[in-house]
Amino acid sequence: MVASMNKILIMGRVESDADHRLVGDGQRGKLGFRVRTERKWKEQTFSTVHRVVAWGTMAEQHKNLRAGTTVYVDGRLENRKYEKDGETKWISEISANDIQTFGEVAHQSEAEEEIPF
Secondary structure (H helix, E strand, O other): OOOOOOOEEEEEEOOOOOOOEOOOOOOOOEEEEEEEEEEEEEEEEEEEEEEEEEEHHHHOOOOOOOOOOEEEEEEEEEEEEEEEEEEEEEEEEEEEEEEEEEEEOOOOOOOOOOOOO
16 A cells, blocks of 8 residues: 555634534534635745634634634645535635644633723
8 A cells, every 4th residue: 555644734823713613412522713824935925724623622622712823733634525505515624633822812802892982
């Protein structure tokens, strides 16, 4: 058998607050979020947004992940299909094996937000 590897390593900023749900029988956590990575070439900056999904304990540990937080994700690339409006659609996402956060962004609660007068 030929050796193979499916490994993705990215580090970037979380695009929007993570979406945490309980799936299946309501016992298994699923966390979804997007990470923006950037690279520079000559005097241009190119960015890519990656979909990331985490399951179980890892989903529970990171369910409060907020937009702007720098994250390191170690995982594998997965492709899946789903039906929408009678049409088959494909999606690629990173299934996380490990998530590390750096410099989490503090958010004010709605009650603490300043009211302009």
